[in-house]
Amino acid sequence: MKRKVASLLMVMVLALGMVACTSSGGESSTTSEETTDKADASASTEKKEDINVYWIGKTLNNPWWISVSDFAQQEADALGVNLTIAIPQEEVDLEKQVAMIETAIEKNADAIVISAASSDGVVPAIKKAREQGIKIVNFDTRISDKSVIDAFVGGDDEAGAYKAGKYICEQLGGEGEVAIITGLMAQSTGVDRHAGFMRACEEYTGIKVVAEQSAEWSSDKAADVTTNILTANPNVKAIFACNDQMAVGMVNAAKSAGKSADDLVLVGFDGILDAVDLVLAGDLDAFVSLPNLDEGAMGVKLASALVMNSEYVYDREIIYDCTLVTDGYIDGLTDQTIYEFAAERFPLRGVTENGY
Template sequence: MNFSTIMSPRKLLAAALTASLALTGCSKNDDAAVDSDQPSLALVVSTLNNPFFVTLKEGAEKKADEFGYNLMVLDSQNDSAREMTNVEDLAVRGVSAILLNPADSSAAGNTVRAANRANIPVITLDRGAEGGEVLSHVASDNVAGGELAGDFIAEQLKKKGFAGGEVMQLEGVAGTSAARDRGEGFMKSVTTHNMTLVASQPADFDRTRALNVTENLLQAHPNVKAIFAQNDEMALGAITAVKAAQRDIIVVGFDGTDEGIKAVESGDLAATVAQQAGMIGEIGIEIARQALSEKPVEAYTPVELRLVTSG
């Protein structure tokens, strides 16, 4: 992979950026200087206000500690502009590689290009980046996961005598590859099983927003029999709305967070498509290690999915 050289003076950029950057969960290295005795990596995560990404971070930290790497963790707070600032600051710090979980796949192209200009390899985690040169991508097959959720819903509806019934979808953050791919897989299943999609609306991977969106959609669509939420946080919000409406509706989530799995075990959530968030973080660090050792790496590493049900 070819990268261009840095075009602007680093010291000026450092002075402008350091004051505005908040570092979260830094390992062995909390200031601007980088320990030259060990490779220093960075994880730029879309948000740490989501259990899935906290687990991803913990997996990366565990593997970095195992290899003796410094790992800086930066929270973009679901803001692409902050994400860009984070990466520009990392270019000043001279990290060896960046693991990027984009806030927005489309906007992340500019972020990746900023790392490219600094000759820093980028490995994307869970969400892809549309633009720039990415060394490797680590993620579950979100299309397959969305289809798996749809197939499960179709099977459950058939068992209840509602084959081809009305279903809804709660979408994640618009512009993310995860939301797009999970929706694509689910829609494929909807078509295959002749289900009737009456609503598909963004709730931004957020529990509270999902609660509000579901409340409104349930009023508008009184015959809905199932809801697919593109992550567990939205599924948990949907469950609260369904209970309040005293409706018998199948709710399926995605991610397999601890709380999501507990909701399946309690019978509140019918199922969740479980990713292995910690493994995504661990594999990202392993790929960075291969790259630093100048070993070939795979352009894409899939991480296995599994459907968690109460049965």
């Protein structure tokens, strides 16, 4: 009886084994047509193993540009993208920036992320890169010919400068003489910030813009310009510097001229660590922040998306808000207090050199 039971169990095991083999074979077998379909599907989703992006900024002399390049690198590391960062020493060095574009072409870059040293001046080199099949992401400062770029990301400079002008006019009660220290007018940022400030001032009949002069984004030049403005216009009550590097020079020159915080309303634009320190010290009344976190990360994201997905189209500009930052909250004017801003952008202020 035991032998019969054992034999029966053996037969059942063998039968189950045959069924299992038949089932497994059925699942793994494919027709030639199915194989072709799978191969096509694999090919359509095949991704480039390495994405090589050249990130070209404007100047090493402004800490805002250092920060935005740091955030771009952080995003590239997170995405696994090979990022080459190239930044001229001087903001006005168009020739150096063009050479960097040429290098990106020679190195067969997949994408270039660039802020233009000259809105018109970079166009020929960018056209050449585009003809080589390189994706072009323009950020912060516009390239004038939109046909040569694939996407743009930046802050709303005109609206931000309008906020600065509005703040100044309100602080003066809608009356008084004001001045503006402009940046490079060959760059869209210089043009837009000037336009936004002037638009705000025009809304107040008692406000008179008595001086406007370029300091070319330079702190040292802004100090000289501020001295000239205060000497020629002793009744000036407020000055807007179109970037924070110039705001630093403006504050220093105002102090040297014997002006206190009660004498002048001083406002900058960008949101660098020096500006944070000046506001906290009571030497700078306010600044407009430029979205370095957003611009740094999104430029790399757009470049990666364009390389990996050739059908993507970005017809619209991607624009981030520029916030007005003040020491204390002012309803209707302040977007962020200095403490909120410092926590967001410089959480390690006083601990690390860069504050982040």
